Amino acid sequence: MKLRTVIPFVVFCLLAVFLTIGLNLDPRKVPSPFIGNPAPEFSLPVLQSGHTISLQDFKGKVWLLNVWASWCAACRDEHHLLNTLARENIVDIVGLNYKDAESDAVNWLAELGNPYTKVLVDRTGDAAINYGVYGVPETFVIDDRGIIQFKHIGPLTPDVLGQEILPRIHNLQNPND
Amino acid sequence: MHAARQFVPKIKMLVILLGMLTVAHAAVALDSLPQFQDSEKQQLYDQLIRELRCLVCQNQNLMDSNADLATDLRRKTHEMVGQGQEYDQIVDFMVNRYGNFVLYRPPVNPATFALWGLPFACLVLVALIVAHYFRRQATASEVILSTESLHQANRLLGESDPES
Numbered sequence: 001m002k003l004r005t006v007i008p009f010v011v012f013c014l015l016a017v018f019l020t021i022g023l024n025l026d027p028r029k030v031p032s033p034f035i036g037n038p039a040p041e042f043s044l045p046v047l048q049s050g051h052t053i054s055l056q057d058f059k060g061k062v063w064l065l066n067v068w069a070s071w072c073a074a075c076r077d078e079h080h081l082l083n084t085l086a087r088e089n090i091v092d093i094v095g096l097n098y099k100d101a102e103s104d105a106v107n108w109l110a111e112l113g114n115p116y117t118k119v120l121v122d123r124t125g126d127a128a129i130n131y132g133v134y135g136v137p138e139t140f141v142i143d144d145r146g147i148i149q150f151k152h153i154g155p156l157t158p159d160v161l162g163q164e165i166l167p168r169i170h171n172l173q174n175p176n177d
Numbered sequence: 178m179h180a181a182r183q184f185v186p187k188i189k190m191l192v193i194l195l196g197m198l199t200v201a202h203a204a205v206a207l208d209s210l211p212q213f214q215d216s217e218k219q220q221l222y223d224q225l226i227r228e229l230r231c232l233v234c235q236n237q238n239l240m241d242s243n244a245d246l247a248t249d250l251r252r253k254t255h256e257m258v259g260q261g262q263e264y265d266q267i268v269d270f271m272v273n274r275y276g277n278f279v280l281y282r283p284p285v286n287p288a289t290f291a292l293w294g295l296p297f298a299c300l301v302l303v304a305l306i307v308a309h310y311f312r313r314q315a316t317a318s319e320v321i322l323s324t325e326s327l328h329q330a331n332r333l334l335g336e337s338d339p340e341s
Contacts, residue, residue, distance in 0.1 A: 027235060033276045099245070125249045132274035134232035134246050 032132055034148040039065075039140070040130040047097060047105060047119035055146060062172045063092040064165070065140040066116070067133050069100045070108035075137045078155035079112050085161065086115035091169050095119040098128050098136055141165060143172045210255045222258045226251055228281050229271055238281060 043054040066082060068075040086093055095116035097105045102121070109119070122128050131140070134153075141150040150168050152160055171177070213219040223240075229250065231242035239247050239254065250271075257267045271279045283289050322330065 033273060125245075126253070129249060129253055129274065132276075134275065 044120040067096045067138045070104040074155040082115040
């Protein structure tokens with residue numbers, strides 16, 4: 001075969017390969033710069049209580065930070081999974097109530113159940129900006145030293161929970177296994 | 178006369194409508210954030226909200242997007258500019274939280290060499306191909322016929338061969 005006919009064919013194949021890869025990438029999955037880095041400091045009021053709480057209060061144990069809001073439809077979808085996880089008592093789930101009205105948040109938890117050990121209130125969304133949140137719900141796995149080990153954007157699914165989150169929690173809680 | 182009298186209000190109406198358009202535009206002009214007194218700060222702010230991407234509606238910058246997050250990030254940017262922070266500090270703040278994806282103009286680093294380099298590589302490649310093409314054309318036109326071929330060509334064309 002002549003080079004003249006081979007070159008366009010090769011170029012076509014290369015393009016096809018790149019386009020196929022491109023089509024299968026999810027542009028919504030923005031790699032988080034936080035993975036492996038310390039969680040940003042915060043000091044936030046706890047829902048329906050007078051006191052505030054900071055990142056330091058969570059040092060020493062592995063925990064989940066779940067960003068949610070009562071106006072967020074996808075949060076409703078994942079909520080039963082969080083309830084199930086909470087019942088198994090494996091890990092502390094801390095809620096970050098994002099740009100919500102207090103009464104809405106309280107009603108929502110009363111209606112759907114409260115899987116959270118604590119619910120932090122971020123009325124302005126500033127704490128969420130510090131955590132690079134852009135699509136609620138988001139869930140962070142934070143280890144005992146305050147390092148973010150994993151982040152999931154969007155509603156939790158049984159697959160994500162079973163394959164990504166629970167194994168990580170297990171490994172972090174039992175480093176000597 | 179009657180027609181002229183009708184015509185004047187139409188012009189007036191047009192002027193009023195056009196005037197309303199400019200007001201509407203000003204009203205849409207983003208948020209309730211105050212303009213900076215300092216024109217340098219205003220410029221920096223305008224530049225930043227053009228260059229930073231809204232992560233919710235990914236093909237819009239902060240200026241164009243009316244997503245909640247974009248509003249919050251504009252507020253944050255406004256606050257930081259107001260505190261006298263520099264361009265680099267604010268961009269670093271955003272990149273540290275949202276990654277390089279937040280930038281419409283990606284930085285040049287090993288991960289983006291291909292991105293920045295490929296257009297130039299393509300340009301060079303095309304230039305080489307074009308150069309090659311022209312060189313071939315040039316040599317093709319410079320082919321000098323041997324005397325014998327010339328005779329043969331002339332004979333074929335039915336012209337009288339000057340030497341025969």
